[in-house]
Amino acid sequence: MKKIFLFGFLLLSFMFWGQTLSSELSKQQLSLGEPAEFKINITNITGLDVVAAPRKELLPFHFEVLSDSIQKTPNLYSRKIKFQIFEEGKFKIPALDIKVGDQVLRTIPYEIEVRNSAQKGDKINDILNNKQVDLGIAEYWDLYKFYVIAALAVIGIIALIIMWLKWGRVKKDSPKFESNITLKELDQLKAKKYIEKNDFRSFYVELIDITRNFLSNQYQFPAKELLTEDLLAYMKSQNKISEANEKILAPIFERGDLAKFAKIIPTTQEMETDFNNLRNFVKVSYKDIEFENLRKHV
Structure with a gap:
C-alpha cells in the first residue's frame, strides 16, 4: 500500500513540477517558397535557463528562415520559426535537443514534402510592368562610347x-x-x-x-x-x-x-x-x- 502511495506521489510531482515540451508544424506539404511555421513550447520551466541553438540556426540549412522569435516568462519558453524551402523533395526536421536547467528535452522529428506547384504552360507574369526610360546624351555615350572609340581607331588605322x-x-x-x-x-x-x-x-x-x-x-x-x-x-x-x-x-x-x-x-x-x-x-x-x-x- 505504501508503494502505491509513493508511486502516485511521484507521478503527481512530475505532472505539477516537471517541464513539458511540445512542438507543432503548421504544414507538412508545401509548395516551393511557401511560408510555414514551426513552434516549440516548454511549460513549467520555473525560471530555469533554456539553452537551444541560436536564432536562425535551429533548422537544417535547406530551410530559409524568415523570422525566429523567442518569448520567455518564468514558467513558459516559446519559440516560433517561420521558414521557406526553395527545393523540391522531402526534408526532415530532426529531433532537436533543448536543455532546461540540467535536463535535456527532445522534440519529435518531422518530415516535410516540397512540391513545385507550377504546371507546364502556365503563364508567368512580371511583377512590374516595363517602363519607358528616356535616355539623354550622357546615357547614350555610356552605352555606345566603346563602339565610337573602336570606330575612330579603325578609321585612324585605315588613314x-x-x-x-x-x-x-x-x-x-x-x-x-x-x-x-x-x-x-x-x-x-x-x-x-x-x-x-x-x-x-x-x-x-x-x-x-x-x-x-x-x-x-x-x-x-x-x-x-x-x-x-x-x-x-x-x-x-x-x-x-x-x-x-x-x-x-x-x-x-x-x-x-x-x-x-x-x-x-x-x-x-x-x-x-x-x-x-x-x-x-x-x-x-x-x-x-x-x-x-x-x-x-x-
Missing part, C-alpha cells in the same frame, strides 16, 4: 594605311619621293594664309627657299649657293629641266627677289599663279629626271 600606300612605299632614292616632300612643304606654306593676308614678302621668302631646296635635292643643282641670275643660267646649261618648266621657274625667282626687297608689290592673283605653277612643276618634275636617265642610257 595610316592610305598614307603609307601613298607616301611610304615611294623609295627615298626615287624622284617621286623628293616631290612628295616638297608638296607637303607647299601645303604647309598654303596653310599659313600669306596670300589672303597679302603678306607677300613672307610668302615669297618661304616659296623661294622651298624651290631652292627642291632643285638642290631633286636635280643636285647648287641652288642654295647661286644667285638667281646665275642659277637660271646654270639650269639652262645643265639641260636637266625642260624648256617649258624653265619658263615657269624664271618668273617665280625674279618676282620673288623683287618682292623680298620690296621693289614691287605682287597682286594676290600673281601670288596664286606662282604658287600653283611651282606646285605643278614639282608634281611633274620626276618626268625630267626619268627623261634624263633614259638619255644617259641611250
Whole structure:
C-alpha cells in the first residue's frame, strides 16, 4: 500500500513540477517558397535557463528562415520559426535537443514534402510592368562610347594605311619621293594664309627657299649657293629641266627677289599663279629626271 502511495506521489510531482515540451508544424506539404511555421513550447520551466541553438540556426540549412522569435516568462519558453524551402523533395526536421536547467528535452522529428506547384504552360507574369526610360546624351555615350572609340581607331588605322600606300612605299632614292616632300612643304606654306593676308614678302621668302631646296635635292643643282641670275643660267646649261618648266621657274625667282626687297608689290592673283605653277612643276618634275636617265642610257 505504501508503494502505491509513493508511486502516485511521484507521478503527481512530475505532472505539477516537471517541464513539458511540445512542438507543432503548421504544414507538412508545401509548395516551393511557401511560408510555414514551426513552434516549440516548454511549460513549467520555473525560471530555469533554456539553452537551444541560436536564432536562425535551429533548422537544417535547406530551410530559409524568415523570422525566429523567442518569448520567455518564468514558467513558459516559446519559440516560433517561420521558414521557406526553395527545393523540391522531402526534408526532415530532426529531433532537436533543448536543455532546461540540467535536463535535456527532445522534440519529435518531422518530415516535410516540397512540391513545385507550377504546371507546364502556365503563364508567368512580371511583377512590374516595363517602363519607358528616356535616355539623354550622357546615357547614350555610356552605352555606345566603346563602339565610337573602336570606330575612330579603325578609321585612324585605315588613314595610316592610305598614307603609307601613298607616301611610304615611294623609295627615298626615287624622284617621286623628293616631290612628295616638297608638296607637303607647299601645303604647309598654303596653310599659313600669306596670300589672303597679302603678306607677300613672307610668302615669297618661304616659296623661294622651298624651290631652292627642291632643285638642290631633286636635280643636285647648287641652288642654295647661286644667285638667281646665275642659277637660271646654270639650269639652262645643265639641260636637266625642260624648256617649258624653265619658263615657269624664271618668273617665280625674279618676282620673288623683287618682292623680298620690296621693289614691287605682287597682286594676290600673281601670288596664286606662282604658287600653283611651282606646285605643278614639282608634281611633274620626276618626268625630267626619268627623261634624263633614259638619255644617259641611250
